[in-house]
Amino acid sequence: MSHIELSKDETTRMVDKIKTYFSQELNQEIGGFDAEFLIDFFSKELGAYYYNRGLSDAHTLLLEKTEELGYLIQELEKPTT
Secondary structure, three states, X not given: OOOOOOOHHHHHXXXXXHHHHHHHHXXXXXXXXXXXXXXHHHHHHHHHHHHHHHHHHHXXXXXXXXXXXXHHHHHHOOXXX
């Protein structure tokens, strides 16, 4: 998995969310620069867990939909007797 590049707008929104969280939940102020470091840390150290979970969820969904498709195809079969 390669490094994910976030747009400036995405980074700004994430920084705002982190700053709000620190302020409301931890009663601490955090600067934008520190919040960006946290984003980088979480992306590098924890991002693979979320990425792998997303792949697993997509795989499970694909299997479920493939099974459903198999049943739909069976319903289309014509009797042979």
